[in-house]
Amino acid sequence: MTVKIYGPAASRAARALWIVHELGIPFEHVAMEMKDVKGAEYLKINPNGKVPALVDGDFRLFESMAINLYLAAKYNKDGFLPASLEDQALCHQWSFWGMTEVEKPLLTVLIDMFMTAPDKRKPEAVAEALKALPKPFSVLNGALQGRDYLLGSSFTVADLNLASIMSWAKPIKFDFAPFPNVAAWLDRCLSRPAYKAARSTK
Numbered sequence: 001m002t003v004k005i006y007g008p009a010a011s012r013a014a015r016a017l018w019i020v021h022e023l024g025i026p027f028e029h030v031a032m033e034m035k036d037v038k039g040a041e042y043l044k045i046n047p048n049g050k051v052p053a054l055v056d057g058d059f060r061l062f063e064s065m066a067i068n069l070y071l072a073a074k075y076n077k078d079g080f081l082p083a084s085l086e087d088q089a090l091c092h093q094w095s096f097w098g099m100t101e102v103e104k105p106l107l108t109v110l111i112d113m114f115m116t117a118p119d120k121r122k123p124e125a126v127a128e129a130l131k132a133l134p135k136p137f138s139v140l141n142g143a144l145q146g147r148d149y150l151l152g153s154s155f156t157v158a159d160l161n162l163a164s165i166m167s168w169a170k171p172i173k174f175d176f177a178p179f180p181n182v183a184a185w186l187d188r189c190l191s192r193p194a195y196k197a198a199r200s201t202k
């Protein structure tokens, strides 16, 4: 059965595209355009009218982190989703943490910089967002002290999910000097061939 991933690569669908490349599973990429996410056909797949969405046989799923945790569990390879309940919980922890502590401020800056007309930009909102980031980044920096990846020496779905969010820090040229462990970890994750393959998709 081939899984289907909906959404252009230049969207959060990139997260799901990254994981299918990591897992080496056959997949079909439905690289729809953003203007079609509210169309009746797509709303049958994801009633939120957002991407990504996953179709795996009769099963449908939305929310990028849930999609990736599902794919990691179902098509697990080399401990990509670790075996122990505790390690799996840590994968959930870092995925939820990325979405709740980091995604919004990073996206605020990214949208303002690259998707907002100069006269519509909101420097106060950007300043506020930039002020919110050092706290979680210092938590992450501490968690990565003395280890290459979030759970130790192996790259897991926790790293993939969080790095896919953190990757937005690159285009905004966030200064990681105070967070050297985060900088090194992010480069380690984003240099993976599967990430590059996902990025080169339309």
Ligand SMILES: N[C@@H](CCC(=O)N[C@@H](CS)C(=O)NCC(=O)O)C(=O)O
Pocket (backbone or CB within 6 Å): 011, 012, 013, 037, 049, 050, 051, 052, 062, 063, 064, 065
């Ligand atoms: N929490 C959702 C967010 C999905 C989301 O907002 N996707 C954006 C594209 S990156 C979208 O579809 N936006 C269209 C819209 O909001 O109308 C996830 O992680 O999957």
